[in-house]
Every structure is written in structure tokens, then in C-alpha cells.
Amino acid sequence: MSARPIRKTAIKLLFTVVLMFLFAVFVMPPLYDVFCEIAGIGGKTEGQYEESEDQIVDSERVVRVQFVATNNGAMPWEFSPTEYQVKVNPGASTAVEFYARNPTRRDMVAQAIPNVAPANAAPYFHKTECFCFNQQELKAGEEANMGLVFIVDPELPANVNTITLSYTLFDITNREGEDNQSEPLASLN
């Protein structure tokens, strides 16, 4: 018996092992995101929405939109919506604000990540302007009102009467310096 074919088999298998690991960590999560987007599940909202000129407003129907603001992990900012609930007509553009304050003694950068419940409403919740499209910089002790303008699509399924929009605020102060362009969280908007 010679050792060469054995080594060849073993190396091929080890290569497969590494490939499958990379597949699990780097391919499956984005693949799942793509799948959820196609199937319209998971509650992720899309990026910036261009309002069309002839946006039809359905004044017959009223949809409640509720806002939730959460800090991730040890994020110390004060973060809350200025209004917890608004009633809107589908198709009408609505502006709301979120309040944030950096109570620490250092300058910080934050990133808000949105999620919509119920998940099947997510494709019908359009943001024309959102603070979550950018990073938020607040100096020590600074506070700010951050804007959000959105439109609920008139195509929204008839059984959805309440939409909950949740923002979770992440501390990305330390990530910022490393790699500004390919900010991993920004791609999740």
C-alpha cells in the first residue's frame, strides 16, 4: 500500500470540510436573507423608496403604525420614538421623529436596525427618508431628533391593521475607524 492515494483522499475530504464550514457561516445566512426577501418573510424592510408622482392615497382605510425603540446589549443611549403610535392612510406620506441622547462622556456612533411585524407587512412598508440609512454620530452629552418619513403601500394585505416598526440601536463607535465603506450593518437596511 502506498501512502499517496490515501493522502490525496484525505486532502480532498479536508478541503470539503473547510468548504462546508465556510458555506455554513458565509453563504447560508445571506442565502437565507435572499430567500426571505423573495418569500416576503422575516420582517426586513427594504432600502430607500422613491415616492412616485401619482401615489394613490386610500383615504377609506386607516392603518395603525406603532414604534418600538430598543438598545442592543450595553448601548447606553437614551432612544425612544417621540410618538408611539400614528394612524395613517395607506399611500400618504407620514413623518415621525425618534429622540436620541448620548449620556456618556465620549463621542459615539450608532446604527439603527429596523424590523417590521407582522413579517408579511414588511414589503409594503416603504421608507422615503430614514435616519437608519446613515450612521448617527452624537458627541458626549449631545441629543438629537432623528427623522423618518414613510408610506404604507395601499396594496397592504387587508388583514393587516397594525404594523409595528422596531428599531434596535447598535454601538458601532469602534467599528467605524476600521472600515468605513463596507460597513456590515449598513447593508442590512
Next chain:
Amino acid sequence: MAHGPAKGIGRWLYATNHKDIGTMYLWFSFAMFILGGAFAMIIRAELFAPGMQLIKPEFFNQMTTMHGLIMVFGAIMPAFVGLANWLIPMQIGAPDMALPRMNNLSFWILPFGFSLLAATLFMEGGAPNFGWTFYAPLSTTYAPPTVNFFIFGVHIIGASSIMGSINIIATVLNLRAPGMTLMKMPLFVWTWLITAFLLVAVMPVLAGAVTMMLMDINFGTSFFDAAGGGDPVLFQHVFWFFGHPEVYIIILPAFGVISAIIPTFSRKPLFGYSSMVYATSAIAFLSFIVWAHHMYTVGMPLAGELYFMYATMLIAVPTGVKVFNWIATMFGGAISYETPMLFSIAFVILFTIGGFTGLMLAMAPADIQYHDSYFVVAHFHYVMVAGAVFSMSAAVYYWLPKWTGKMYSEAMGKTHFWLAFIGFNVTFFPQHFLGLAGMPRRYADYALQFTEWNMVSTVGAFIYGAAQILFLYNVIRTIVAGTPAPEEKTWEGAEGLEWTLPSPPPFHSFSTPPEVK
């Protein structure tokens, strides 16, 4: 060339001989079986009566988690790797495994992996308590701090499995005796070859899943955290992409064992050898495309539910082919009922029951009712215990005379079988009723109407546990004071290269390849 094993502890620490490593795997897995069994006894003792008697609910959760992890990764998987180490070189006419040093490493990291896991029981915060499927966020956001030990333990155990399977594939593909073509290999070798490919494909996915958990817990990523743009359901998809092939990793070698034993005691060649090979391959392939049948209740689109339902039911076809072949092998044979055959027949009957309850659970609309109930517990114990563990018991009785050169006590073996058979069914058959009546799994307490069947189940569990002590005693007694086994063939109907060797086989067998007709 003809030298024996080294003396003293060095023989085991530096072991590169496939028989020595196989022996260590088998003993290690039995120790884990006893440990996991002890956890099961604690669970069943607590569930004997409603209300909290013996332990706290927090500890109960740790027990269910550790029982599952230890039994799956510590008892069943290493037991079959040990069997593969002992048998594959002898069955294909090879002198040893292809990568003997890696073989040593893959065994010796196992005790460290399980020490990490078991040590969590003595740590602040207690052992993992999120169930053996460790769904996020239970295992990330809400996990005890010991979860990191669990993660590294799984990494080590996974590395061991991967090395073991690379070794098996390299051995089977490169070291077969001249004339031993793939379609002449014993089915145990075939099923292990396919199992090893499954392991190489999915153990890295498990490693990936726990690595993502590690990142979420310690390094601020959000793979499984909806708040940060991730999704806990993603965890379930990744886990079951590993987890479903994993259940076939556990059961395929058992199929191989049964396919060796039933022809021996029926004194007929195995019916439909090639259809067995194709059925095994088909099961392995299907195992990759059915994972989400474990998660019908997460809110999949209807098309997804239907696809996973039909694909899952398709698995019944190759599995049915196998069961049919075993029965056809027995049909018209001159059957004798020694202990290994008793376990094998029980395997065929009980595994088929487990398969049928699996079909019930495969139906998405029905599963929404059965999901996470004791019906599921009954189902997977019928395939894991009556499947994998019964076949493992059969294998030990069948090959023990070959390994040791000594005969076990047939009377004690049969007593073990009947205690195990009765104990097992008394434990798990009533759990079908409990599940259908609505008792959820993984709770330390239950509603009063479930009391009677839980009492019955607990009594059965202790009978089954006692049977294993008898098994241990029988094996030790055989090694220490067994009567010598017949020089070559212990069983008159046994076929295969391993039976051409003396019993016990020499330390190095097949240094020159045997002739294969």
C-alpha cells in the same frame, strides 16, 4: 513485523492499532451511555409524579439537555465509530485504518470535549439548559455563561467525528483487498462509507452554527438576533441542515449491522444486496433536502411546508425497501434465535414503528398538533434507542466472540434482551398516548391527567436501565472468564472476511491481503 501491543498505559495513549482504538471508542461510548442514562433516570424519576419532587426545574432543563447531547454525541456516534474501527479493516481485508495516527488523535480529543461539556454541571450558572437542539435565542441571549464551554466542546467533538470519517473514507477507498470491489463490500462497510460522507458534509455546518453562536454571544454579531438584523429562524435552518443528516448518520451504520446479523441467523444470503446499497444512498441524498420538516411551526410559506412534507414522505420508500429486504431475508430461512438475532428482529419491528410515527410527524398539518409533544419524544426514542442502541447491543453480542475469543453467556444475553425489550416498550409506548393527549416535552411538571402513563413510563425506564447493567456485567464476565469461542466461526451462517481470522484476531491482521473471490 510480528510484534504485539506495547506494554502498560502507553499501548492506549499512543495507540495506532485499529483494534485498540476501536476498543477504546467502545468503552468510552459505553461510559457515556451510562452517564447519559443516569441523566435519563433523573428525568424519569422526577416525572414519576406531578409536582416537583426531587430536583428543581432549572436542573431538570439541564438534565434533558445533557441527556440528549451525551447520548447523541457521546454514546451512539462514538460507539459506531468504535465498531467501524474494529470491523472495517477486517471486513475489507486491510491491515489497519489508512491514517492510524489521526485515528489516535480523533479518539483522544473526545474525552477532552466531553470533559468540557460535563464540567459545566459544576459551574456557576449550571450546565446548558436550552435543549440538545440549542435553538437561538435560548442558547445565545438567554444562555447560561457556561454556553462557551458547550460551544468549544461541540467543536472538539465535531473535529473528532470529522477526522474519524475522513479516516474511514480513506480506508474504504484505498485499502480494500484485491478483488474486493465496491459492490462486494459488506453492507456495514457500505453504510459506514455513506455515513462518513454525510459526516464530512454536515459536521462543519454544526461547527459553523456554534461558531455563529459564539460570535453572537461574545463578539457583537447578530446572526441569530432579530434586533440586529439577524433571524433566530436562521439558526433552526442551519441546525437542522446538520441535524437531519445527523439522524441518518446515527441510523445508517445500524442498518449495516442488522444487514450482517439477519442473514447469519437466517442462514441465507441477504436479500437484495444492491437494492440495499442504492436505498442507503437514496436515504443519504434525501437527508439533505428535508431539514425543515423539523420546523413546520416557524411560519414557513405554504409552498415550503408542502415541499418538505412530500420530500420527507419520499424517504419512506428507500427505508421500506430495506425493511422489506430484511423480512425477505428471514422468509423461508432456517432461523435460530440467539441474542444478536433477537435484538435484530426487535430492531426491525420497533424501528418500523418509529418509522411510521415519523410518517405521521412528516404531515405538516398533523405535525402542528404533535409538535414538541411527547409523541415526538416517543418517535425519536423508537428510532434512536430501538434503532441505534438495539443494533449496537446486537453488534456487541454478535462480534464479541470474534473480538475476545470468548463466548458470552447466552442466558444472560437473552435476559438482557427481554428486559431491554420490555423495559423499552413500557417506557416509550405510553409516551405516544401522552403526546397525543397533549403533554408537551421538556417540562419538569405536567397536568394531573398524565400521571398514570408517566408512572408506567418511569417504571419501564428503570427496567431498561437495569438491563444495561446486566449487559455491562455480561461483557466484563465474557472478557474475564468467558468460555473459549470456537476457533474460527462462532456462528455457522456468518459470512465475511472477519470470520476467516482466528478468534481473537491477531494484533495485526491481513498484513498480506487475502484473496477475495
